[in-house]
Amino acid sequence: MRITADPTRTMSGGGSGNFLLVPIPEYPVLDCVVPNKNVKIVVLGASNVGKTALIVRFLTKRFIGDYEANTGALYSRKLSLEGEEVSLQVQDTPCVALQDDVEGLYCQEQINRSIYWADGYVLVFSITDYNSYRTIQPLYQHVRRIHPSGNIPVILVGNKSDLLRARQVPAEEGEALAATLGGVYFEASARENHDGVHAAFLHLCQEELKRRFRQVLSSKVKSASGL
């Protein structure tokens, strides 16, 4: 499945101008935690693909243009999902890079900790940068090495869909890759559209909550059948 940002519904950020973003969590993390409804998401991808821009767009509806490089900031906020309040934590990360050794991927220890910590994964590439797309498969394998068992809620985001003339990754390749990862492909533009970005993050939260629900259900079935 692919969701393309709708340019007719652009939310440009109301004259925010260009300035360096200093990431400040919307709520203090501890105030934000709702028991059993705390979803932790990490955003991963190569350099310059728009990880920070996507997070900022999702949380503030704004596109600023200039972001502090490799922030690694943790953001938190509450949101209403299907009538229930969920506290969401979103971890920005420094970029990962392909390299020629056996592992194939350069990933800082800080990123490994974030992968271990998270419940859900936003894997981002830029549709204008084929190398960033090539990073995704090894990155996913890296996540799987850290979480070898279980279902990993993941979405694939092809960002910068406003730059169609510079496209290097066809939408079909994004969809095909997402299918092999067991996730959904969202094509989005952090620059031009809030709705597509919002839909992507929301989908991931919903997937994680569904996964928990299935887990609780199956453990109840197991304990009932054990009686």
Ligand SMILES: Nc1nc2c(ncn2[C@@H]2O[C@H](COP(=O)(O)OP(=O)(O)OP(=O)(O)O)[C@@H](O)[C@H]2O)c(=O)[nH]1
């Ligand atoms: N045209 C366009 N530019 C974007 C979009 N998203 C981000 N950018 C620009 O791409 C550049 C990189 O954005 P960042 O959000 O800093 O990317 P990042 O992946 O966090 O980068 P690293 O710090 O290298 O990990 C910035 O100049 C953004 O303004 C988009 O959807 N469209």
